[in-house]
Amino acid sequence: MQLTIREVLALPVMAAGRPRVIGGRDHLDRPVRWVHISDLTDLTDLLEGGELVLTTGLPLSGGARQASAYLTMLAEQDVAGLVIELGTHLKAAPDYLGTLADSLRLPVAVLSATIRFIEVTQQVHRLIVADQYDEVEFARTTHEVFTSLNIARASTTDIVTRAAQTLGAPLVLEDLSRHVLAFSAVDTPTAQLLYQWAERSRLHASADTPTSGSITGSTAGFATGSAWSAVPVGVGSERWGRLVLPTRTPNASRARMVLERAAQSLQLHRMIQQERDALVVHAHGGLLDDLRGGRINDGAEALARASALGLTPSAQYVPLSVRVPGRPDTDALTQGEVDRRLLTAVRQAVAAAGQSAIVSIRREGTVSAIMSCPPKGADSALSAVCGGLRERLTGRGGTDGWAAGTAPASPSLIAAAQGITEAEHVADVGLTMPETNRLYRSTDVRLRGLVALLRNDHRVQAFAETELGRLLDHDARTGDNLLTLLRTHLDCAGSKTHTARLTGLSRPTLYSRLRTIERILDVSLESAESRTSLHTALMIIDAR
Numbered sequence: 001m002q003l004t005i006r007e008v009l010a011l012p013v014m015a016a017g018r019p020r021v022i023g024g025r026d027h028l029d030r031p032v033r034w035v036h037i038s039d040l041t042d043l044t045d046l047l048e049g050g051e052l053v054l055t056t057g058l059p060l061s062g063g064a065r066q067a068s069a070y071l072t073m074l075a076e077q078d079v080a081g082l083v084i085e086l087g088t089h090l091k092a093a094p095d096y097l098g099t100l101a102d103s104l105r106l107p108v109a110v111l112s113a114t115i116r117f118i119e120v121t122q123q124v125h126r127l128i129v130a131d132q133y134d135e136v137e138f139a140r141t142t143h144e145v146f147t148s149l150n151i152a153r154a155s156t157t158d159i160v161t162r163a164a165q166t167l168g169a170p171l172v173l174e175d176l177s178r179h180v181l182a183f184s185a186v187d188t189p190t191a192q193l194l195y196q197w198a199e200r201s202r203l204h205a206s207a208d209t210p211t212s213g214s215i216t217g218s219t220a221g222f223a224t225g226s227a228w229s230a231v232p233v234g235v236g237s238e239r240w241g242r243l244v245l246p247t248r249t250p251n252a253s254r255a256r257m258v259l260e261r262a263a264q265s266l267q268l269h270r271m272i273q274q275e276r277d278a279l280v281v282h283a284h285g286g287l288l289d290d291l292r293g294g295r296i297n298d299g300a301e302a303l304a305r306a307s308a309l310g311l312t313p314s315a316q317y318v319p320l321s322v323r324v325p326g327r328p329d330t331d332a333l334t335q336g337e338v339d340r341r342l343l344t345a346v347r348q349a350v351a352a353a354g355q356s357a358i359v360s361i362r363r364e365g366t367v368s369a370i371m372s373c374p375p376k377g378a379d380s381a382l383s384a385v386c387g388g389l390r391e392r393l394t395g396r397g398g399t400d401g402w403a404a405g406t407a408p409a410s411p412s413l414i415a416a417a418q419g420i421t422e423a424e425h426v427a428d429v430g431l432t433m434p435e436t437n438r439l440y441r442s443t444d445v446r447l448r449g450l451v452a453l454l455r456n457d458h459r460v461q462a463f464a465e466t467e468l469g470r471l472l473d474h475d476a477r478t479g480d481n482l483l484t485l486l487r488t489h490l491d492c493a494g495s496k497t498h499t500a501r502l503t504g505l506s507r508p509t510l511y512s513r514l515r516t517i518e519r520i521l522d523v524s525l526e527s528a529e530s531r532t533s534l535h536t537a538l539m540i541i542d543a544r
Contacts, residue, residue, distance in 0.1 A: 002031035003127055005081045005107045008052060013119045017085065017111030022093050023101025024108055030080045034128070035121045039089075041070055049078035052124070054117045057090030064096050071100055071108070081107035087114060138254060142166060146261045150268055157182045159269065160243070163262035167255060172244045173233070173266065174201060181241060193246070201244065204228040231259040233266050240270070281343065283309055285360035288368065291417035302413045306370075312356040314372035317416035318382065318409040320357070321368040322346055322389065323427035324402045335364055342367050342399055349388030355381050366427070368420050370413065378409040386439045403430030404439045432543045451536065455543040467537035470520050482517050489514065490535045494525060 006028040009019045021028065033050030036043070039058040047053075059070040074082060082101075086092060093110045101108040145166060149159055156173065164171035164184035170193050173182040178198035185193045227248035233241040243263050249255040287305055289295075296302045303313060324342055339361050346367045350357045357371040373381040386404055393399040405426030407419030422442060430440040437444070454460045468483070475483055485503065492498040500510050514525060523530045 002033065002131060003124065004029045004031055005052065005109075008032055008035075008120075008124055009083075009109060011120075011123060013115065013123050014083075014111075017113045017115040019083065019109045019111055021107065021109045023098040024081065024104070024106045025102075027081075027105055027107050030107065032080045032124065032128070035124045037117045037121060041066070042073060043077065044073065047074075047077040047079060050080050052080050053082050054085070054120060055082065056085045056088040058088075060084065060097070061089045064094070067094070067097060068100055071097075071104055071106060075104040075106045079106070081109070083109050083111065085111045085114060085117075087112075135253070139257060142258055142261055146265045149265055153272065154265070154269065156266060156269060157184075159262055159265045160184050163243075163258050166258050167245065167249070169245060169247050169249065171262075172197070172201075172246060173241055174244060175241045176239070178202060200246075201242075204230075204244075204246075229255050229259065231256070231263045233263045235267060241266075280309070281360060284358045287358055288360050288362075288370070288417060288420070291370075291414055292420060296414065299412055299414060302417075306358055306413060309358060310356055311358050311370070312372050315375040316373050316378055316409045316411055317370050317413050318373050318378045319368070319407045319416050319419040319423040320346075320371055320382065320385065320404060321362070321366060321406070321420060321423040321427040322402060322404045323424070323431055324365045324393075324399045325431050326365050338399060339364065339367070341396065342393070342402075345389055345392040345399070346385075349385045349392060352388045353381060353384035355385065362420075362424065366424060368424060370416050370420070373409065382406055382439055390438060401431070402438065403427050403433070405430055406439065406441055429543075432539075447536065447539065451539040451543050455540060460540055464537040464540035467521070467533055468541065471517065474520050480513075480516075482513060482520075485513055486517055486534065487538055489525065490531055490538065494528075494531055 008014060009021075009028075031050065032052045033048075034052070035054065036047065036051040037054045038046065039055050040046075041059040043053070053074060060067045071082070084090060084093065097108065145162060146159075149162060154162070160171050160173050160182045161184040164186050168186065170186050170188045171184050172180055172193070174180055174197070178201045180194060180197055183190075183193065227246075229245040229249055229252070230242045232239045233243055243259050243266065245255055245259060287309060290305075291302060296305070307313060322342060322345075324338065330338070342365070343359065343361055346369060347357075347359050350359065350369065350371060355371050355373060357369040359367060359369040362368045371381065371385070382404075389402065389404065393402050405423045405428070407416075407422040407426070410416045410419065426440050426442055426445055429445040430438075433440065433445070451460070471483055471486065475481055485499075488502055489496075489499045492502065496507075496510060496514070499505075500507055503510065505513070518525055521534075523534070525531060
């Protein structure tokens, strides 16, 4: 950390001259890059900025005009400050000198005793060089630390922890929603560090306006807001998080260096992980395609290929398909992110349940798998996986409302792969089912499954419109919501007593409304065939 004007004036060699600041007192914390001794009146070609100029006062001995020109020249050269030794050319500092220094925001001090300027330059330069050496050494050590982490394929947590240890301060990696992905509390209590993190982070994010989309560069993307410092993590438009130092740092340049190197390592780790995952997913998808397409007919070959991809040989294998609802307004990039999130959730849920599986994205919003399970333990394994999915998917954007479908387990990997078609169909139908369950089998969907298969057929749609169109039109005009009453009555198998109990309607009111429905639809609700047709039409509407 560079010396400041204040620190230079406090050095013993300078203190011997009894320095007194006469102007620019508010700028004494300017860093001193070098010390320059000169009595020349014009130093324009000799200075580069940041110097502390030492003079015996000769350039100021010509009066106020000469002094004004000299100090203005120094300010324009962006010098750190000026020290004047009184006695040789200037017996005392004139009053206007302090006023002029204040107006130019230039720190000016006078020495009432003679000192050896050469000793000042030697001592200050020695400290500056030592400080520069410390910075170089710190940069070298930082480079070695993060290079080692990159070579060792360190985890996200390891990278954040090592960066926090280097700075001796807590560090937090957050995503774009201010959720904490990893952290190292160092000596700070975790509860204190993470208390209302998202809200606190947003309060300190106003300064986080990167000058560049890159995570590299000496200042690009480095933000300091209040006592917090942060750098974005990600490359270009693919920024995915921030690395935040939630404390005041005494050395901003070192903090910036460590945060930027840590951000680079985090991005490299993410890219390697994504590439590895992409290769694994591609291999899993290729195996499933080969199994379902009949290109693998030998059970031993199928098991050998699956084992090589991490599937544990077992007595039984069960197909599983997980489906999330599609949204017409979802663009390709957003859908891709939803699919990757779904894939990750399925893989994590399978691993958390203690099972192994071949998992692949089958189409938009659908992830299918062949999972190994213990003998007669398929149901418990599926329940455990769905429990894990409930934790990972429910309430998450794009994946809420998910449904899972399965088919009978088989001792043959090839036979289990053929069951993926049934599992995907059941999962697709499961999206239209009441959310009383998340895992469905073919016995759960039955007629609703047939309707789901045919829901896009115009003849099926025409049937539903013929059956219920007039009632839908009536509800749209009047707001009577008779369709809901019809649905409840059909679910009660035509029992008026049960319907009255569920709806809370009095018998006369219920009978009147049911007659209205019969009149509008021109059918009899007493007929089982009519109720079946109407119920089927309702299923078609639900499936659509």
